[in-house]
Amino acid sequence: MGTLDGVVALVTGAAQGIGKATAVRLAKDGARVALNARVDDERLVAALAATGPGAVAAPCDIADWDASLRMVQQVQEELGPIEVLVANAARMTMKPFLEQEPAEWWEQVNVNLTGHLGVISAVLPGMRKLGRGRIVIVSSYWGVIGWENATGYGCTKSGLIALTRSLGRELAPAGIYVSAVAPGVIDTPQLEVDAKAAGLPIEEMHKIYAKGIPAGRIGRADEVAATISFLASGTAAAYVGQTLHPNGGEIRCSM
Numbered sequence: 001m002g003t004l005d006g007v008v009a010l011v012t013g014a015a016q017g018i019g020k021a022t023a024v025r026l027a028k029d030g031a032r033v034a035l036n037a038r039v040d041d042e043r044l045v046a047a048l049a050a051t052g053p054g055a056v057a058a059p060c061d062i063a064d065w066d067a068s069l070r071m072v073q074q075v076q077e078e079l080g081p082i083e084v085l086v087a088n089a090a091r092m093t094m095k096p097f098l099e100q101e102p103a104e105w106w107e108q109v110n111v112n113l114t115g116h117l118g119v120i121s122a123v124l125p126g127m128r129k130l131g132r133g134r135i136v137i138v139s140s141y142w143g144v145i146g147w148e149n150a151t152g153y154g155c156t157k158s159g160l161i162a163l164t165r166s167l168g169r170e171l172a173p174a175g176i177y178v179s180a181v182a183p184g185v186i187d188t189p190q191l192e193v194d195a196k197a198a199g200l201p202i203e204e205m206h207k208i209y210a211k212g213i214p215a216g217r218i219g220r221a222d223e224v225a226a227t228i229s230f231l232a233s234g235t236a237a238a239y240v241g242q243t244l245h246p247n248g249g250e251i252r253c254s255m
Contacts, residue, residue: 168241184247
């Protein structure tokens with residue numbers, strides 16, 4: 001018996017990294033999981049296989065609010081009312097501020113921040129009808145401390161923390177609990193963007209980041225997924241509007 005037995009969960013950005021690990025963990029804990037990704041390619045097929053029987057694909061670019069609404073409706077037709085949303089999808093471009101094209105800035109805003117506003121808007125009516133729900137938003141510690149050459153990404157991730165606080169206060173009286181995680185450096189394909197920007201092999205990038213972490217290593221996607229699964233469970237109501245920081249001790253703050 002799992003902590004999420006029978007619960008329908010939607011994970012955005014689930015084709016790889018933290019999203020894929022979260023889909024696998026939620027399924028292990030008993031949830032029926034829908035995996036969103038921008039495109040339906042071999043990565044999503046592999047993530048579905050890893051998640052196990054009963055998982056369904058829900059491809060769409062969440063920057064398109066109309067597509068998000070259709071995607072949510074499809075999931076609810078296939079699996080039933082969505083009780084858990086993990087807002088994880090993200091884009092990241094690493095460039096000095098003055099070198100970043102406006103289109104690159106807006107792509108990050110339109111996916112990381114406003115894209116999830118669309119998905120949340122789409123799932124909320126069903127959660128209100130159920131009288132319960134959990135929304136776990138995946139931010140980043142770069143949204144807490146900022147990071148050079150990642151202005152757009154950091155701003156959007158900071159915005160997600162503010163969104164968590166505001167929605168947490170607004171929705172908790174309706175039995176819908178909103179919380180967030182702000183992972184530190186995690187071993188996911190997204191680190192390849194960092195390595196490319198630094199002109200380093202991915203293995204060297206791992207070593208550089210690990211030097212600043214008291215735990216002596218970068219994090220794993222399954223560790224973040226375990227935190228998300230806890231927040232998605234019915235035992236985490238005390239964390240309304242709060243952001244947890246799985247980062248190996250690299251930063252310690254109250255945000």
